[in-house]
Amino acid sequence: MPERTVYCRVLNGRGVQCTGEAVDAGAELKICARHLAEAQRLIHEAFQRIQRKAAT
Numbered sequence: 001m002p003e004r005t006v007y008c009r010v011l012n013g014r015g016v017q018c019t020g021e022a023v024d025a026g027a028e029l030k031i032c033a034r035h036l037a038e039a040q041r042l043i044h045e046a047f048q049r050i051q052r053k054a055a056t
Contacts, residue, residue: 003025004025005021005025006021006022006025006030007019007020007021007022007030007032008020008021008022008030008031008032008034008035009022009029009030009031010031010032010035018031018032018034018035020032020033020034020035023036
């Protein structure tokens with residue numbers, strides 16, 4: 001029996017769901033590779049801001 005495809009849960013500003021396939025269908029956070037990369041970039045930038053503030 002083929003496994004069911006699980007899609008990304010991210011919604012755009014108009015409430016339309018992303019059509020990308022979730023990276024990990026069994027994970028609690030179901031997002032596609034594109035949105036996972038964006039989240040990682042945002043987290044990295046936030047940590048850099050914190051480190052710059054701590055260094056001053």
